[in-house]
Amino acid sequence: MTDTAHAQPAAATQPALVEMRDMSIAFGGIKAVDEVSVNLFPGEVVGVLGHNGAGKSTLIKMLSGAYRPNGGKILINGKSVEIHNPRDAKKYGIETIYQTLALADNIDAAANLFLGREKKTLFGTLDDAFMEHETRKVMGRLNPNFKKFKDPVKALSGGQRQSVAIARAIYFNAKILIMDEPTAALGPQETKQVADLILQLKKEGIGIFLISHDLHDVFDLSDRVSVMKNGKLVGTVRTTDVTKDDVLGMIILGKEPDAPDASMMN
Numbered sequence: 001m002t003d004t005a006h007a008q009p010a011a012a013t014q015p016a017l018v019e020m021r022d023m024s025i026a027f028g029g030i031k032a033v034d035e036v037s038v039n040l041f042p043g044e045v046v047g048v049l050g051h052n053g054a055g056k057s058t059l060i061k062m063l064s065g066a067y068r069p070n071g072g073k074i075l076i077n078g079k080s081v082e083i084h085n086p087r088d089a090k091k092y093g094i095e096t097i098y099q100t101l102a103l104a105d106n107i108d109a110a111a112n113l114f115l116g117r118e119k120k121t122l123f124g125t126l127d128d129a130f131m132e133h134e135t136r137k138v139m140g141r142l143n144p145n146f147k148k149f150k151d152p153v154k155a156l157s158g159g160q161r162q163s164v165a166i167a168r169a170i171y172f173n174a175k176i177l178i179m180d181e182p183t184a185a186l187g188p189q190e191t192k193q194v195a196d197l198i199l200q201l202k203k204e205g206i207g208i209f210l211i212s213h214d215l216h217d218v219f220d221l222s223d224r225v226s227v228m229k230n231g232k233l234v235g236t237v238r239t240t241d242v243t244k245d246d247v248l249g250m251i252i253l254g255k256e257p258d259a260p261d262a263s264m265m266n
């Protein structure tokens with residue numbers, strides 16, 4: 001294996017926010033993920049790329065607690081952890097945003113943000129004022145143009161819905177955000193909105209796994225990309241070290257680009 005298979009961010013002095021080591025899972029004897037190792041540092045975006053069925057979602061579902069691995073190890077901030085279910089994942093600050101934009105359509109942004117974790121007043125009634133205030137605060141940080149606080153979320157555009165979903169994740173202290181095809185259901189304008197959100201989250205030190213089968217969706221946003229094929233890791237490269245064509249080659253051919261001049265690497 002060449003060096004690029006373990007490409008690390010330029011300044012990897014602190015322990016990784018997430019390290020997934022030799023992760024494996026099989027379904028009915030088929031190895032959906034086969035000894036895959038990836039990691040993620042604070043403020044970093046790592047794209048996870050590969051064709052349909054490569055194993056991207058399955059890999060990341062072992063981090064979000066949706067699937068139990070058959071093998072491998074997960075470390076959070078350098079400490080080995082057991083993630084048996086989504087609740088465990090949340091405990092470690094791991095939140096997942098799905099392309100399906102899972103929101104409750106008939107209620108507004110604040111009600112969605114606090115869904116299942118509603119804030120009550122001393123009298124046991126819903127503290128709508130508090131929840132709206134908090135929602136305005138977090139949305140102001142993420143998407144200052146958002147104005148539709150009084151509308152049910154079904155009246156929102158896909159990009160606006162995605163910002164509500166992200167607000168919900170980060171309000172409850174996500175440190176690690178998993179975004180599985182976050183722009184698959186969005187148009188170009190809205191995709192740009194999500195890109196802006198991702199840059200904002202990076203600034204706040206949140207680490208993001210950005211999963212996509214489309215290289216163009218993630219290349220420019222990612223610090224590194226990990227490419228999978230047939231359940232295996234093809235390699236991980238820094239996006240500043242490679243071209244989009246190099247990564248496309250990894251996706252299609254399942255092998256790493258020819259190593260650049262070694263003297264240029266460090």
Ligand SMILES: Nc1ncnc2c1ncn2[C@@H]1O[C@H](COP(=O)(O)OP(=O)(O)OP(=O)(O)O)[C@@H](O)[C@H]1O
Pocket residue numbers: 027032050051052053054055056057058059212213
């Ligand atoms: N619950 C499951 N039961 C059986 N097989 C599964 C299950 N989940 C995933 N697989 C299989 O594991 C492999 C990897 O699937 P996965 O959904 O992780 O791919 P992916 O890279 O996310 O693809 P896509 O780009 O289509 O989302 C596929 O062969 C898929 O059929």
Ligand SMILES: [Mg+2]
Pocket residue numbers: 056057058180
């Ligand atoms: Mg998938």
